[in-house]
Amino acid sequence: MLSPFNLLLITAGFSVVMLFVLGSLMRSHIPGLREWAGANALAAIALVLLACRGLIPNFLSIVVANTLAGLAICIIYLGFRRYYGLLLPLKPIALSLLALFSLFLVFHYVYDSIAIRTVIVSWFLGIYCLAIGLLIFQSAHRSLTLSPYPARFTAWVSILFFIGYGLRAVVYMTGTDHLISTMQASSWNLLFLSLGTLVMPLLTMGAIMMVHDRMLSKAIQDANHDFLTGAWTRRAFFEFAERELLRAKRMKRSLSLLMFDVDYFKRINDTYGHATGDNVLIDIVERAQLEIRNIDYIARMGGEEFSILLPEADANAALAIAERLRARLNSGTSIVISPGQQSTEKTVPYTVSIGVATHRADEGIIALMHRADIALYSAKAAGRNIVITAEEAMVREA
Numbered sequence: 600m601l602s603p604f605n606l607l608l609i610t611a612g613f614s615v616v617m618l619f620v621l622g623s624l625m626r627s628h629i630p631g632l633r634e635w636a637g638a639n640a641l642a643a644i645a646l647v648l649l650a651c652r653g654l655i656p657n658f659l660s661i662v663v664a665n666t667l668a669g670l671a672i673c674i675i676y677l678g679f680r681r682y683y684g685l686l687l688p689l690k691p692i693a694l695s696l697l698a699l700f701s702l703f704l705v706f707h708y709v710y711d712s713i714a715i716r717t718v719i720v721s722w723f724l725g726i727y728c729l730a731i732g733l734l735i736f737q738s739a740h741r742s743l744t745l746s747p748y749p750a751r752f753t754a755w756v757s758i759l760f761f762i763g764y765g766l767r768a769v770v771y772m773t774g775t776d777h778l779i780s781t782m783q784a785s786s787w788n789l790l791f792l793s794l795g796t797l798v799m800p801l802l803t804m805g806a807i808m809m810v811h812d813r814m815l816s817k818a819i820q821d822a823n824h825d826f827l828t829g830a831w832t833r834r835a836f837f838e839f840a841e842r843e844l845l846r847a848k849r850m851k852r853s854l855s856l857l858m859f860d861v862d863y864f865k866r867i868n869d870t871y872g873h874a875t876g877d878n879v880l881i882d883i884v885e886r887a888q889l890e891i892r893n894i895d896y897i898a899r900m901g902g903e904e905f906s907i908l909l910p911e912a913d914a915n916a917a918l919a920i921a922e923r924l925r926a927r928l929n930s931g932t933s934i935v936i937s938p939g940q941q942s943t944e945k946t947v948p949y950t951v952s953i954g955v956a957t958h959r960a961d962e963g964i965i966a967l968m969h970r971a972d973i974a975l976y977s978a979k980a981a982g983r984n985i986v987i988t989a990e991e992a993m994v995r996e997a
């Protein structure tokens with residue numbers, strides 16, 4: 600039967616269930632999870648204390664229970680701040696909780712009024728819900744997201760709860776409903792308690808959706824980006840290449856490909872160490888990014904081999920970009936070498952060889968890559984630190 604007692608216990612049960620769901624996500628180490636779990640544990644205790652009204656001392660079922668409910672919403676709010684990497688305003692939050700606790704003491708032991716206490720706790724919870732909603736709306740752009748839906752859902756749910764708590768405060772401030780006990784089965788009380796049962800589960804569900812979204816975005820980001828250089832991975836490259844090839848065919852536009860490889864990279868590793876070799880790879884991608892347009896894609900295909908896909912670049916444009924790139928990378932790089940605490944800077948000379956191919960009608964991406972690859976090998980055979988086109992490579996081979 601729908602009674603305040605049952606509603607409070609059902610909500611406590613929801614919070615316990617949420618604890619298990621949050622627990623299953625803990626190993627993702629996404630900031631905020633600990634706070635949300637802590638808040639649900641506190642909410643479950645607060646709700647059981649509230650439900651035990653009359654069975655346990657009033658101090659526990661009124662003052663402690665409501666302060667714990669307030670603490671739970673504060674911690675949920677802190678969880679969202681942590682999720683977005685924001686500072687935690689612990690002092691104002693502690694002060695607001697102290698105020699809540701003190702007001703409950705006053706309006707129970709000095710001037711006993713359940714209506715005033717209800718108004719106070721409704722404002723308290725409502726304002727924190729509003730703060731959560733506004734925080735998410737303002738901070739959503741800070742987070743790596745796949746879809747805006749989880750954050751929007753959570754923010755709107757928080758705003759709706761703010762409205763619900765505001766209405767509850769108004770109803771008891773104006774005496775629209777005359778509250779004698781929290782366990783009173785009046786329509787207003789049941790309505791607000793029912794609404795209250797949804798707060799923790801829905802805010803937690805929103806948080807879980809946001810955690811999932813971040814986990815998925817991070818997994819996709821990791822799968823698509825080379826961990827060392829930040830360039831696209833081979834996997835991502837093929838995706839883009841297929842898409843750009845279709846677009847080039849459809850729009851009858853050019854598409855070119857550069858394949859390049861560091862010359863004598865093994866020697867660089869052997870002379871300066873593997874860490875310096877890594878720095879050379881990072882430097883290559885940083886410099887190449889400056890040379891290419893924002894519609895181009897640079898990918899690390901493996902080891903010291905890279906590809907650059909050049910949409911809307913014909914053979915002449917591709918050759919010009921390749922020459923510019925070769926010249927830029929040929930200038931040697933200043934690399935900070937950090938043995939222990941001391942860091943020294945030295946110039947590590949390196950060069951690259953580049954093969955260029957421009958898409959031919961009815962050619963697939965594998966065939967295009969193959970021709971660029973042959974051009975690259977031809978550049979290596981020609982002495983390295985040189986750009987060779989696929990057409991030139993064919994002439995050289997003949």
Ligand SMILES: Nc1nc2c(ncn2[C@@H]2O[C@H](COP(=O)(O)OP(=O)(O)OP(=O)(O)O)[C@@H](O)[C@H]2O)c(=O)[nH]1
Binds near residue numbers: 873876877901902903
């Ligand atoms: N530092 C570093 N070295 C790598 C990485 N991946 C591959 N290598 C090294 O790159 C070197 C490639 O050597 P080779 O294939 O002989 O090519 P190369 O010395 O550049 O010679 P050419 O390509 O013929 O000019 C090997 O020594 C690999 O160990 C990496 O992520 N970091």
